[in-house]
Amino acid sequence: MNKELLDLAQWSMKTAKSAGADECRVxxxxxxxxxxxxxxxxxxxxxxxxxxxLSVEVFANSRYSAQTTSDLRKDSLKPFIENAVAxxxxxAEDPFRTLxxxxxxxxxxxxxxxxxDAAYESLNPEDRHTTVKAIExxxxxxxxxxVISVTAEVADGRSDVVLAASNGLEGQRGFTYYRAGAVxxxxxxGSRRPNGYHFVTTVAKRTLPGAExxxxxxxxxxxxxxxxxxIKTETLPVIIENSNVPRVLNGxxxxxxxxxxxxxxxxxxxxxxxxxxxxxxxxxxxPHVVGGLGSRLFDGEGMATKKRVMIxxxxxxxxxxxxYYGRKLGWEPTTAGMSNLIIPPGKRSVRxxxxxxxxxxxxxxxxxxxxxxxTGDASMGIIGxxxxxxxxxxxxxxxxxxxxxxxxWQKLSEVANDPWPYSSWRTPSLVFTDVVVSGT
Amino acid sequence: xxxxxxxxxxxxxxTAAAGATILPVLSRDWLAFSAGDAxxxxxxxxxxxxxLCRKVLAGALARGGDFADxxxxxTITNYLMLEDGKVNRAYxxxxxxxxxxxxxxxxxxxxxxxxxxxxSMLAAAATAATIASSTATTPAGAFIGLKxxxxxxxxxxxxxxxxxxxxxxxxxxxxxxxxxxxLVIKVSAGFNDVQKRILIVSSDGTKxxxxxxxxxLFTNVVAEKNGRKERAGWNLGGRKDFSFYTQAITDEVxxxxxxxxxILFDAVKPPAGEIxxxxxxxxTGILLHEAIGHGMEADFNRKKISTYATMIGKQVxxxxxxxxxxxxxxxxxxxxxxDDEGTPGQKTLxxxxxxxxxxxxxxxxxxxxxVASTGSGRRQSYEHYVQPRMRNTYMLAGPATxxxxxxxxxxxxxxxDVSNGEVKIGEGDFAFxxxxxxxxxxxKLTAPIxxxxxxxxxxxxxxxxxxxxxxxxxxxxxxxxxxxxxxGVPVGFGQPTILVKSLTVGGTQA
Numbered sequence: 049m050n051k052e053l054l055d056l057a058q059w060s061m062k063t064a065k066s067a068g069a070d071e072c073r074v075x076x077x078x079x080x081x082x083x084x085x086x087x088x089x090x091x092x093x094x095x096x097x098x099x100x101x102l103s104v105e106v107f108a109n110s111r112y113s114a115q116t117t118s119d120l121r122k123d124s125l126k127p128f129i130e131n132a133v134a135x136x137x138x139x140a141e142d143p144f145r146t147l148x149x150x151x152x153x154x155x156x157x158x159x160x161x162x163x164x165d166a167a168y169e170s171l172n173p174e175d176r177h178t179t180v181k182a183i184e185x186x187x188x189x190x191x192x193x194x195v196i197s198v199t200a201e202v203a204d205g206r207s208d209v210v211l212a213a214s215n216g217l218e219g220q221r222g223f224t225y226y227r228a229g230a231v232x233x234x235x236x237x238g239s240r241r242p243n244g245y246h247f248v249t250t251v252a253k254r255t256l257p258g259a260e261x262x263x264x265x266x267x268x269x270x271x272x273x274x275x276x277x278x279i280k281t282e283t284l285p286v287i288i289e290n291s292n293v294p295r296v297l298n299g300x301x302x303x304x305x306x307x308x309x310x311x312x313x314x315x316x317x318x319x320x321x322x323x324x325x326x327x328x329x330x331x332x333x334x335p336h337v338v339g340g341l342g343s344r345l346f347d348g349e350g351m352a353t354k355k356r357v358m359i360x361x362x363x364x365x366x367x368x369x370x371x372y373y374g375r376k377l378g379w380e381p382t383t384a385g386m387s388n389l390i391i392p393p394g395k396r397s398v399r400x401x402x403x404x405x406x407x408x409x410x411x412x413x414x415x416x417x418x419x420x421x422x423t424g425d426a427s428m429g430i431i432g433x434x435x436x437x438x439x440x441x442x443x444x445x446x447x448x449x450x451x452x453x454x455x456x457w458q459k460l461s462e463v464a465n466d467p468w469p470y471s472s473w474r475t476p477s478l479v480f481t482d483v484v485v486s487g488t
Numbered sequence: 489x490x491x492x493x494x495x496x497x498x499x500x501x502x503t504a505a506a507g508a509t510i511l512p513v514l515s516r517d518w519l520a521f522s523a524g525d526a527x528x529x530x531x532x533x534x535x536x537x538x539x540l541c542r543k544v545l546a547g548a549l550a551r552g553g554d555f556a557d558x559x560x561x562x563t564i565t566n567y568l569m570l571e572d573g574k575v576n577r578a579y580x581x582x583x584x585x586x587x588x589x590x591x592x593x594x595x596x597x598x599x600x601x602x603x604x605x606x607x608s609m610l611a612a613a614a615t616a617a618t619i620a621s622s623t624a625t626t627p628a629g630a631f632i633g634l635k636x637x638x639x640x641x642x643x644x645x646x647x648x649x650x651x652x653x654x655x656x657x658x659x660x661x662x663x664x665x666x667x668x669x670x671l672v673i674k675v676s677a678g679f680n681d682v683q684k685r686i687l688i689v690s691s692d693g694t695k696x697x698x699x700x701x702x703x704x705l706f707t708n709v710v711a712e713k714n715g716r717k718e719r720a721g722w723n724l725g726g727r728k729d730f731s732f733y734t735q736a737i738t739d740e741v742x743x744x745x746x747x748x749x750x751i752l753f754d755a756v757k758p759p760a761g762e763i764x765x766x767x768x769x770x771x772t773g774i775l776l777h778e779a780i781g782h783g784m785e786a787d788f789n790r791k792k793i794s795t796y797a798t799m800i801g802k803q804v805x806x807x808x809x810x811x812x813x814x815x816x817x818x819x820x821x822x823x824x825x826x827d828d829e830g831t832p833g834q835k836t837l838x839x840x841x842x843x844x845x846x847x848x849x850x851x852x853x854x855x856x857x858x859v860a861s862t863g864s865g866r867r868q869s870y871e872h873y874v875q876p877r878m879r880n881t882y883m884l885a886g887p888a889t890x891x892x893x894x895x896x897x898x899x900x901x902x903x904x905d906v907s908n909g910e911v912k913i914g915e916g917d918f919a920f921x922x923x924x925x926x927x928x929x930x931x932k933l934t935a936p937i938x939x940x941x942x943x944x945x946x947x948x949x950x951x952x953x954x955x956x957x958x959x960x961x962x963x964x965x966x967x968x969x970x971x972x973x974x975x976g977v978p979v980g981f982g983q984p985t986i987l988v989k990s991l992t993v994g995g996t997q998a
Contacts, residue, residue, distance in 0.1 A: 087791070092595060092596070093598065093873060094596070094597045094618055095597075096599055097612070097871065099602060100602060111576070112577050113577060114580075115580040115581070116579075116582070117581070118582065118583050118602040119584045120602075132580065135578060135651055138651045138655070139577065139578055139651075140574035140576045141574070142576035142577070145576070196793060197792060236915075239799070240914065240915050241793055241795060241797070241913075242914050242915055243793060243912060243913060243915070273915070276915065280761075281760050281761040311571065312673055312717055313710060313717075313719060376572075415911075415918070415919045415943070416918070416919020416921060416943070417921060417941040418907055418908055418921040418939070418941070420719070420938075422717050422719040425938070426939070427941035428941055429941055429943045431912075445915060446943045446945055446992055448760070448993075448994030449994065450941065484760055486761055486992055487761065487762075487992060
């Protein structure tokens with residue numbers, strides 16, 4: 049337990065209660081981050097910082113407010129907290145605002161999450177430069193005469209968080225992250241200069257791919273964008289590449305929050321226990337993945353986390369129910385938000401699937417678009433490749449897919465075997481049939 | 489930790505659709521005074537003296553470099569929220585810190601700290617200094633305070649407006665929404681206000697302070713009819729004094745949101761594919777923001793990664809197309825007395841009568857091109873690098889009437905509200921999401937439409953603007969935010985009614 053942060057949290061709670069708060073919850077974060085980018089074989093940006101922040105949630109006379117500050121001097125914090133308590137009392141009463149029942153704090157999993165890389169403290173600063181230079185060189189070599197620009201970047205950081213509440217909660221977590229990648233621009237026909245990119249993030253340095261692997265992937269993805277054109281509007285099977293699945297899945301998840309349901313902004317409000325997707329869709333929220341970027345033993349309200357099957361073979365099983373909206377709905381709380389989202393992988397690779405699909409589009413990126421959590425309507429621009437019998441035919445751009453989530457997810461026909469490991473969304477590529485792709 | 493590098497997006501948020509008004513005529517006298525109330529804030533409150541600044545700047549230039557600057561920030565954000573009929577939560581955030589930058593050519597070293605002590609600032613300066621590796625350079629011996637015009641004068645600081653004055657306003661939005669239609673089943677509403685104080689001190693001797701307000705009143709309405717639900721939002725605001733928020737404004741926010749939610753029950757889906765698109769006045773200026781604005785930010789052009797990198801001086805649109813990015817419009821979200829590098833706010837012609845005229849420059853790109861900065865250097869906070877960014881982007885009025893534009897279309901769509909957009913800088917491909925509009929059939933507006941994404945290509949789109957009407961309006965919303973490289977800054981939009989002869993409309997009918 050970080051004693052300095054915990055002591056400050058306890059002092060803040062005491063200050064709030066002395067000022068008239070009935071209960072309070074305090075979160076304090078302390079961290080450090082470094083970023084280094086290279087362009088034209090020299091450093092473009094070097095950035096480094098240590099940060100701290102404190103958040104205090106005040107529960108007073110059945111009223112609620114939340115305050116955050118980066119000014120952690122006690123002589124600033126004291127009036128800050130006192131003002132917060134006084135302001136809270138001016139708000140309307142809300143009987144649903146309480147701290148969670150302490151029973152939900154208990155029974156934290158006994159799991160070593162592996163989200164703090166002990167090697168972080170002994171990082172050699174020169175390693176960052178070595179890695180980022182190597183990524184840039186691979187990109188430049190691969191891009192050859194077509195290269196207009198390459199910016200390679202590495203970043204890393206560590207963070208310690210303490211969470212405490214006046215009804216007995218105490219928790220701490222520390223985590224590290226490492227990010228590496230590059231953005232590459234190539235000369236295409238006319239004025240088009242496709243920008244491709246590839247970035248990976250891990251919690252441990254040892255699981256970060258090597259510079260060569262990253263650089264080659266940046267180049268591959270950028271070359272794949274060359275010659276992108278709009279083709280005619282057509283109904284086709286589409287494959288959404290693993291790292292891009294969250295952009296679509298997010299529209300479904302947004303309707304799975306208790307707040308969306310309680311505020312009548314969820315198209316899934318009455319769908320618990322019902323089929324909302326094809327049998328192929330199973331969605332698991334697993335906070336205990338070793339080395340997972342979303343792993344945690346307690347959530348933002350301090351409730352002990354559990355693995356949950358949110359969607360089981362297309363059937364909606366669970367919502368994300370935080371304490372407050374759970375009380376408003378009369379629902380048992382589950383957890384305040386996502387941890388690691390997992391779609392169990394299928395058996396075949398994207399390449400194998402493409403061979404059997406005939407003519408279709410592999411979606412490798414989205415542009416713009418949005419999703420309406422009240423109605424389920426969604427529409428998004430796409431970038432990708434037209435293929436036929438597994439062979440690439442044409443890069444496509446300036447095209448669009450649209451539909452309603454309740455219909456779209458029924459078209460999920462296969463899940464590939466390639467879960468994306470560099471995010472808390474561990475999603476494999478997904479195959480959908482009969483999708484209208486708008487073009488000319 | 490999602491990577492947004494080199495791809496930019498813009499969002500006005502679900503609550504942030506915005507109204508529009510005729511561009512106000514300005515009294516120059518009204519603008520001709522300095523932001524005097526900002527002066528001395530950091531020295532008096534935090535002990536930031538000239539000698540301390542000089543010492544920290546010397547640290548930032550200890551290994552050489554072209555220049556260094558300090559960006560002090562103290563921002564107070566308040567957010568009041570109503571749900572289920574009561575203003576029952578409030579959020580406050582205080583951000584205090586300094587960002588220290590050393591620039592050598594187009595290379596940047598950057599450190600920041602939340603502790604405004606000499607020791608912490610010198611440590612951050614030492615980090616920034618690592619970008620250079622030659623002999624020390626010396627900061628200016630004296631700083632000259634820059635006097636600026638004030639495009640967002642305040643009668644009262646937002647921080648001095650008591651909660652008791654804000655609560656009834658938010659409550660009134662809720663009550664008005666329910667009174668306007670029996671179809672309304674849920675209302676959320678809120679008031680967001682930001683008071684940002686900055687001090688910029690540069691090794692070239694520039695010293696300037698500013699006080700930037702940013703605020704908006706918003707609501708989100710859910711209506712239900714025959715078991716079907718629809719949602720719409722609206723907001724009004726900008727860099728406003730609190731006196732802006734009259735009962736008339738409160739009523740307008742409520743009425744517009746209710747009208748826009750109820751009409752959606754009649755919405756139809758347009759056909760998919762390429763069709764003519766008419767953009768109504770005001771908020772639809774997001775089209776310009778995505779299709780040309782980002783591509784004209786000079787960092788993308790000095791790196792040659794923008795589709796517009798070789799087009800300066802070329803005819804890119806019809807002569808009736810003039811596009812401006814402007815920091816000097818009073819009270820708009822993107823207005824700036826001074827940018828985040830200490831360059832006074834100004835107006836920049838991006839396209840002049842169809843000819844691509846100027847990029848948007850910060851100090852780094854201005855030095856690269858050998859021109860003056862256009863005052864476009866912006867950053868989200870002291871934690872962030874400066875980037876060339878848009879402010880308020882709009883197209884000047886043209887010769888047609890709005891009716892002429894609509895009448896000219898046999899079959900197409902009319903775009904009324906846009907919620908968000910995105911562009912790919914190198915390709916010039918862009919998208920924007922239409923939350924509300926109408927079908928156009930035989931020259932007339934017919935059924936409402938909603939929730940469609942529209943795609944296009946910037947240079948092609950500019951070429952395809954075939955009509956521009958006389959009804960220029962600026963969006964009156966205050967919630968518009970532009971994202972770039974992981975940083976969000978407030979921006980404004982404006983546009984007259986225009987016709988783009990062909991864009992790709994996303995739909996479900998092949």
